[in-house]
Amino acid sequence: MGAPDDPLGSVHAGIHVAYKGQEPLPTVWKVISITFVTMSSIIPVNLLNAATDPSYFTNLVETDASNPTVISLLAFDQSFNSVIGDNATARQLYSLDYEAFHEMGTYNKPTNSLYVTSNYDSLDNPINITVIDLKNNYSISSTHYPDVAEANGGTNWYPPGFDISNGTYPPRLLFCDEGDFHNYSKLVSVDPFTNTSEVVLNTYLGRNFSSINDARQHPETGDLWFTDARYGYWQNFRPKPTIPNQVYRFTPSTGEIAVVADGFDESNGLEFSPDLKTLYVTDTGAQHFSPNLTRPATIYAFDVVDQRFLTNRRTFAFVDKGFPDGIHTDTDGNVWAGCGDGVHVWNPQGSLIGKIWIGVVSNNFAFLPGAIMVFSNAQLWIVEGVEAIGREVCRDFGVHC
Numbered sequence: 001m002g003a004p005d006d007p008l009g010s011v012h013a014g015i016h017v018a019y020k021g022q023e024p025l026p027t028v029w030k031v032i033s034i035t036f037v038t039m040s041s042i043i044p045v046n047l048l049n050a051a052t053d054p055s056y057f058t059n060l061v062e063t064d065a066s067n068p069t070v071i072s073l074l075a076f077d078q079s080f081n082s083v084i085g086d087n088a089t090a091r092q093l094y095s096l097d098y099e100a101f102h103e104m105g106t107y108n109k110p111t112n113s114l115y116v117t118s119n120y121d122s123l124d125n126p127i128n129i130t131v132i133d134l135k136n137n138y139s140i141s142s143t144h145y146p147d148v149a150e151a152n153g154g155t156n157w158y159p160p161g162f163d164i165s166n167g168t169y170p171p172r173l174l175f176c177d178e179g180d181f182h183n184y185s186k187l188v189s190v191d192p193f194t195n196t197s198e199v200v201l202n203t204y205l206g207r208n209f210s211s212i213n214d215a216r217q218h219p220e221t222g223d224l225w226f227t228d229a230r231y232g233y234w235q236n237f238r239p240k241p242t243i244p245n246q247v248y249r250f251t252p253s254t255g256e257i258a259v260v261a262d263g264f265d266e267s268n269g270l271e272f273s274p275d276l277k278t279l280y281v282t283d284t285g286a287q288h289f290s291p292n293l294t295r296p297a298t299i300y301a302f303d304v305v306d307q308r309f310l311t312n313r314r315t316f317a318f319v320d321k322g323f324p325d326g327i328h329t330d331t332d333g334n335v336w337a338g339c340g341d342g343v344h345v346w347n348p349q350g351s352l353i354g355k356i357w358i359g360v361v362s363n364n365f366a367f368l369p370g371a372i373m374v375f376s377n378a379q380l381w382i383v384e385g386v387e388a389i390g391r392e393v394c395r396d397f398g399v400h401c
Helices: 047-052 056-060 079-084 393-397
Strands: 010-015 028-033 072-075 089-095 103-108 113-117 129-133 139-143 151-156 173-177 186-191 196-201 211-217 224-229 247-250 257-261 267-272 278-283 298-305 309-318 327-329 335-339 342-346 352-357 364-368 371-376 379-384
Touching (some): 079 342, 079 352, 103 173, 103 371, 113 364, 173 211, 186 211, 211 267, 224 267, 267 335, 278 327, 309 342, 327 364, 335 364, 342 371, 364 393
Parallel strands (some): 151 211, 267 327
Antiparallel strands (some): 010 028, 072 352, 089 379, 103 113, 129 139, 173 186, 211 224, 247 257, 267 278, 298 309, 335 342, 364 371, 371 379
């Protein structure tokens, strides 16, 4: 899509869409409004005032919830200033007429692009993969891949035995495919250069997953840790589930699969601490067919034992707006999650220290070197001049941190 730094505030944007097994379709041109906002300072939050004034946050920030154009940084603790960076600035890159920026947000070094999954629309219009070209002014294109029915979360795919010490990086991405009425939910590796795919896992010893949601690959063992939820069923493109919502560990080299945690309403995002000793899992049970905020909107923490098992489940955080979805950590151990009004940030002790606030749901986001891309479905935002470094940034981008 056209240059997002057009000073006129709107550009003629070309959207290139390729479908499974088909030649690329002709480019479709449309005018997309692009708004730019630069923040001059971080807004401090007075927690004592917030504790006794229900309207405090309403008066602190303003937004048009139907089409937000403002992004704010809210500091719940002064430590947030050094985490986000005193000189951080933000702008909106795109505001589209469809929800192209929903989940995933995985960087692929060979293509120098970020891969984002769109929100589900209908079986006649399956989930798209939005490709953000980082070398070309964040231009975007949209595509589908073979063997990927309804993609959601994902991660970089380092196959067994792959070694990046020689300076080469894996060409493949790993997609969490939720499946549909005809296709099992599965983990699928995709080469975006060749448009080829390979199924990595599609059953728990013969049992069908509900809707695999998100995944992380352990950087030392290579095991894939992933969550399974019921969102394909809640969104009416998957049959009624026949297996609990759980967290799994899969060893690609041997085929071993194990359940490592259960007892969730909707197990969703997951992420390791930078020392790999803690696993964080989000529970988005507050959203089924419709919202119910008396159900979980919670981040749980587990101790990782022998790089294989989880113990000591505990509540790490309960969000004040919406529910925590996609989750990442930075190299200092701070925990970041997409929530109902933007991206929330907690320190390793579980204290909320700040928000990247847009006033609408952010299902996920992605760390870049010195920046964060925030996905709010129809809108794409970028915060630049960020001090925090995402846990996987150094490895995936091949940069010195």
